[in-house]
Amino acid sequence: MAKTVVDVAREQGFVAGYSKTIAESIAKGIEPNLALGVKRGIEQGKKLAKQESIIKVLYSRFRAIPDPVKYKIHLIHDIARLDTIFDKALTAETIDDIGLPNDDS
Numbered sequence: 049m050a051k052t053v054v055d056v057a058r059e060q061g062f063v064a065g066y067s068k069t070i071a072e073s074i075a076k077g078i079e080p081n082l083a084l085g086v087k088r089g090i091e092q093g094k095k096l097a098k099q100e101s102i103i104k105v106l107y108s109r110f111r112a113i114p115d116p117v118k119y120k121i122h123l124i125h126d127i128a129r130l131d132t133i134f135d136k137a138l139t140a141e142t143i144d145d146i147g148l149p150n151d152d153s
């Protein structure tokens with residue numbers, strides 16, 4: 049049986065409406081998650097940049113940085129703490145003066 053113009057219009061309208069509804073639903077679900085992902089990515093980038101900045105300052109000042117010190121720096125995720133350590137690294141007399149946690153703490 050051949051389709052009428054009305055049948056085709058109904059089908060296309062349904063498909064277009066259905067596609068639009070799915071697209072809107074996906075967008076509503078994706079947008080908040082995308083924004084959260086972008087925010088987390090930016091925070092991760094800031095954290096990594098601060099960690100690397102501390103290591104560069106320490107290398108510039110002391111030339112040799114033990115691997116355990118680098119490891120401890122990369123374990124710190126709090127940006128405010130990294131800022132404090134960075135500030136201490138600028139004037140520290142020794143690497144121990146920057147305030148990294150001891151192995152026994």
